[in-house]
Amino acid sequence: MADLEEEVLARIERQRKLKARFRDEHITMAHGAGGKTTHTLVEGLFASAFGNEALDEMGDAARLEVDGAMLSFSTDGHVVKPLTFPGGCIGELAVHGTINDVAVSGAKPSFLSAAFVIEEGLDADILREQVAAMADAASRAGVPIVTGDTKVVERGKCDGMYIVTAGIGLRDPRVNLSSKSIKPGDQILCSGTIADHGTAIMLARGELELEADVESDTASVWELVHALITSAGSDLRVMRDPTRGGVATVLNEFAQDANVGMTVDEEAVPVNSVVRGACEILGIDPMYVANEGKVVAVVGPDSADAALAALKATPGGERAAIIGNVQEEPEGMVLVRTGFGGTRIMDMLIGDPLPRIC
Amino acid sequence: MRFVDEFRDPDLGRRLSENIRSTVEPGRHYKIMEVCGGHTHTIYRYGVDDLLPGNVELVHGPGCPVCVIPMGRVDDGIAVAKQDGVIFTCFGDMMRVPGGDGSFLDAKAEGADIRFVYSPLDALKMAVNNPDRQVVFYAIGFETTAPSTALTLMRAKAEGIKNFSVMCNHVTIVPPLKALMESPDLRLDAFIGPGHVSTVVGCRPYDFLTKDYNTPIVVAGFEPLDLLHSISMIMEQLDEGRAEVENQYGRVVPWEGNLRALQVLQEVFELRPYFEWRGLGFISQSALKLSDAYADFDAELKYSTPGVRVADPKACQCGEVLKGVIKPWECKVFGTACTPETPIGTCMVSSEGACAAYYNFGRFARSKARAGA
Incomplete structure (x- = not known):
C-alpha cells in the first residue's frame, strides 16, 4: 500500500516539474490575478516564446549588462478601477509600480517612460489630475518621466484610461540578488502593514457595501530598499514587491526557486486592524491581497536585526517586522504558524481571490 | 478584533486540546466527520487538526454547497x-x-x-x-x-x-447524511454538526443519527475554539457511551x-x-x-436549458473518499484524469477538498505523520 502511495506522490511531483504549458482556450480574469493561472500564461506562452537569459530569471525587473553598466529594466501596465481611490490614484500607481519593480531588483531607479491609452470622452480634468499626480509622484521619488506615448481608443474600449510605464536604473554593486541564493536559517522581513492597497480598492469599488477607512499604501519603496542594501549588504538575498497575489505568492515563488521551506509566523505579520476586519468580513486572507508600497526581503541571519532596525528607522518602515524564517523542509512550500497554535500550508493563489459563501 | 479574538485564544485552545487528549483511548482510532465546508475551512485556516491527538481523524464531509453542484x-x-x-x-x-x-x-x-x-x-x-x-x-x-x-x-x-x-x-x-449513514462500508464515530444550517433547521432533524445509528452529533460554531470544544464534547459522549444531539453553538443556534x-x-x-x-x-x-x-x-x-446529465466519470470515487473508505491516492483517476487544474469530483474542486489538499500537500502531510507531529 505504502509503495503505491509513494508511486502516486512521485507521479504528481514529476507532473509538477513539467514546464508550464498554456493550453487554455480563452483568457479569463484569473490569467491577470497573479497566481497560478498567471504563471501558466507567463511561463507557458511569453517566456517560452521570448526565452532569453535575462527574462528567464523571472524577477520583478530584468537584470542587464550593457558595456559594463549593470542595469535593471522593468515595465508595468496599470488598469485600476476606479481611477482614484482612498490613498492614491492610477497616476501615482503607475509611477510607483515601476519604480518599485526596479528598486527591489537592487537598482536605484533613474528614468521612467509613460504610455497612455485614453478612452474617447474622458473628462480632460480627470486626465489633468492624473498627470499632475504622476508628475508629483515622480518628482518626490526623484525619477523623471523622460519619454512617452499617447493613444486614444473609442468610447467603451477602456475604463477611462490605462497607463503603461517602464523604468530603468543602475544596480547597486553591493548586492547580487537572486531568489536562488536563499538558504535555510535566513530571515524573512516585511517592510510594513500588508493588504492595504487591495483592500482599499475592493472597498472603493463600492460593490461590497462595506465602509471602512482604508487607504492604499501606494509609495516608492526605494528608500526602504536603500536601507536594506546599506544595512545587510551581501547578506541581502532577494527582495520583492508583493503586489498582485500578495505576500503569499511572493514567498511561494521564493520557496520554489530556492527549493527550501519557509515558515511564517502569522502573529508577526503586520496588518492594520481595519484591514484585518474588512478581510475577515469578506472571507479573504490578507496574505493574498495586493500591496503597492511594501517590500518583502530575505536576509541572512547575521544581518537580519540590523536590516530590521534600518527599515524601522526609514519613513514608511516604522511597522517593519521579521515575519518568518527559512528552513530546509518542506521543500518548495510555505507554512504558516497560526496565532491559534496550529500550522497550515500557504499555497499560491489560484485564480482571483473570490469571496466565499461558506 | 473584539468578539472575534476571544474565540481564537491559543491558551484556551491548548486547554481544550489537553482535555481531548485525556479523554481518547490510546489504542482506538476515531473518525469524526465535519459536514460543513465552513468547518473544513476553519480547521485548515487555523491548523486545528494539529492540536488533536494522532488517533483522532477529521473527515471532510459533503457540506461544501459549491462543490456538490453536478x-x-x-x-x-x-x-x-x-x-x-x-x-x-x-x-x-x-x-x-x-x-x-x-x-x-x-x-x-x-x-x-x-x-x-x-x-x-x-x-x-x-x-x-x-x-x-x-x-x-x-x-x-x-x-x-x-x-x-x-x-x-x-x-x-x-x-x-x-x-x-x-x-x-x-x-x-439531512438526506445526504442519511445516504452516507446507509452506505455499508462507512465507519464514522461522530459528526460535527453544521452550525449555520442549524440556525435555520435547529437541532431536532439530527435525532435520527442518535436513534437509528447510535452516532453522536455536536452542532458547532465556526471559530477554532468552537471546533475544539465540540470535539471535546464528542469525546466525552464517546467516552461515556452516549449518542446524543448536543448544541455547542447555543449563542446562535436555537434548538427549534x-x-x-x-x-x-x-x-x-x-x-x-x-x-x-x-x-x-x-x-x-x-x-x-x-x-x-x-x-x-x-x-x-x-429558459430552455440542455438539462443533460454529465455523468461523473465512472472511475471517480469521490463518494468513497468522502466516506473515508479509500484515501485520495487510492482513487483510480487521482492525479491522472483528476487534478486541481482539471478537477472531476467534488473532492478535487474545492481547494480544501480531501483530494486537492492531498494532491498539493500529500508529501508534506506524510512526512508530518511520520515525524509524529
Missing part, C-alpha cells in the same frame, strides 16, 4: 447566462466550479455577462436598476442560504418585478431552529423528488425547487 447543472447555468440580454449572478466561489464544458469564469471570458453578488437581494437590485435586462440568480446552498433566496423572491413578487428569476440549486442537509425562516422556505420552495450530487449521485428529496406560486420566477421554466 457538472450538468453548471452547464445549464452557462446556457442561461449566454442568452441575449441576461445578467447572470451567483456567489463568488461558484465562479470557478467546472461543468462539462468550463466554468462560469470561462463563460464570462467568452462574453457572457456573469457577475458575483453577496446576496440575492443584490441581484434583485440589479434587476430593478436594469429594467431592459433579465437578471438571473443562480441559487446555491443548504438551508443556510435558502431563506435569503426565498425572501428575495417574496419581495420580487410583492413588488411585481418581471425581469428577475432564480435558478434554484438549493439542497437540504428559526421558525419564521422555515415558514418562508415552506412557502417559496418545494422538495424535488431527487437531485444529483457531484460525487454522491442521485439522492431522493435532497433539494428544493420553486413552488408553483413562484413559477413565474423560475429560471428553469423561463
Whole structure:
C-alpha cells in the first residue's frame, strides 16, 4: 500500500516539474490575478516564446549588462478601477509600480517612460489630475518621466484610461540578488502593514457595501530598499514587491526557486486592524491581497536585526517586522504558524481571490 | 478584533486540546466527520487538526454547497447566462466550479455577462436598476442560504418585478447524511454538526443519527475554539457511551431552529423528488425547487436549458473518499484524469477538498505523520 502511495506522490511531483504549458482556450480574469493561472500564461506562452537569459530569471525587473553598466529594466501596465481611490490614484500607481519593480531588483531607479491609452470622452480634468499626480509622484521619488506615448481608443474600449510605464536604473554593486541564493536559517522581513492597497480598492469599488477607512499604501519603496542594501549588504538575498497575489505568492515563488521551506509566523505579520476586519468580513486572507508600497526581503541571519532596525528607522518602515524564517523542509512550500497554535500550508493563489459563501 | 479574538485564544485552545487528549483511548482510532465546508475551512485556516491527538481523524464531509453542484447543472447555468440580454449572478466561489464544458469564469471570458453578488437581494437590485435586462440568480446552498433566496423572491413578487428569476440549486442537509449513514462500508464515530444550517433547521432533524445509528452529533460554531470544544464534547459522549444531539453553538443556534425562516422556505420552495450530487449521485428529496406560486420566477421554466446529465466519470470515487473508505491516492483517476487544474469530483474542486489538499500537500502531510507531529 505504502509503495503505491509513494508511486502516486512521485507521479504528481514529476507532473509538477513539467514546464508550464498554456493550453487554455480563452483568457479569463484569473490569467491577470497573479497566481497560478498567471504563471501558466507567463511561463507557458511569453517566456517560452521570448526565452532569453535575462527574462528567464523571472524577477520583478530584468537584470542587464550593457558595456559594463549593470542595469535593471522593468515595465508595468496599470488598469485600476476606479481611477482614484482612498490613498492614491492610477497616476501615482503607475509611477510607483515601476519604480518599485526596479528598486527591489537592487537598482536605484533613474528614468521612467509613460504610455497612455485614453478612452474617447474622458473628462480632460480627470486626465489633468492624473498627470499632475504622476508628475508629483515622480518628482518626490526623484525619477523623471523622460519619454512617452499617447493613444486614444473609442468610447467603451477602456475604463477611462490605462497607463503603461517602464523604468530603468543602475544596480547597486553591493548586492547580487537572486531568489536562488536563499538558504535555510535566513530571515524573512516585511517592510510594513500588508493588504492595504487591495483592500482599499475592493472597498472603493463600492460593490461590497462595506465602509471602512482604508487607504492604499501606494509609495516608492526605494528608500526602504536603500536601507536594506546599506544595512545587510551581501547578506541581502532577494527582495520583492508583493503586489498582485500578495505576500503569499511572493514567498511561494521564493520557496520554489530556492527549493527550501519557509515558515511564517502569522502573529508577526503586520496588518492594520481595519484591514484585518474588512478581510475577515469578506472571507479573504490578507496574505493574498495586493500591496503597492511594501517590500518583502530575505536576509541572512547575521544581518537580519540590523536590516530590521534600518527599515524601522526609514519613513514608511516604522511597522517593519521579521515575519518568518527559512528552513530546509518542506521543500518548495510555505507554512504558516497560526496565532491559534496550529500550522497550515500557504499555497499560491489560484485564480482571483473570490469571496466565499461558506 | 473584539468578539472575534476571544474565540481564537491559543491558551484556551491548548486547554481544550489537553482535555481531548485525556479523554481518547490510546489504542482506538476515531473518525469524526465535519459536514460543513465552513468547518473544513476553519480547521485548515487555523491548523486545528494539529492540536488533536494522532488517533483522532477529521473527515471532510459533503457540506461544501459549491462543490456538490453536478457538472450538468453548471452547464445549464452557462446556457442561461449566454442568452441575449441576461445578467447572470451567483456567489463568488461558484465562479470557478467546472461543468462539462468550463466554468462560469470561462463563460464570462467568452462574453457572457456573469457577475458575483453577496446576496440575492443584490441581484434583485440589479434587476430593478436594469429594467431592459433579465437578471438571473443562480441559487446555491443548504438551508443556510435558502431563506435569503426565498425572501428575495417574496419581495420580487410583492413588488411585481418581471425581469428577475432564480435558478434554484438549493439542497437540504439531512438526506445526504442519511445516504452516507446507509452506505455499508462507512465507519464514522461522530459528526460535527453544521452550525449555520442549524440556525435555520435547529437541532431536532439530527435525532435520527442518535436513534437509528447510535452516532453522536455536536452542532458547532465556526471559530477554532468552537471546533475544539465540540470535539471535546464528542469525546466525552464517546467516552461515556452516549449518542446524543448536543448544541455547542447555543449563542446562535436555537434548538427549534428559526421558525419564521422555515415558514418562508415552506412557502417559496418545494422538495424535488431527487437531485444529483457531484460525487454522491442521485439522492431522493435532497433539494428544493420553486413552488408553483413562484413559477413565474423560475429560471428553469423561463429558459430552455440542455438539462443533460454529465455523468461523473465512472472511475471517480469521490463518494468513497468522502466516506473515508479509500484515501485520495487510492482513487483510480487521482492525479491522472483528476487534478486541481482539471478537477472531476467534488473532492478535487474545492481547494480544501480531501483530494486537492492531498494532491498539493500529500508529501508534506506524510512526512508530518511520520515525524509524529
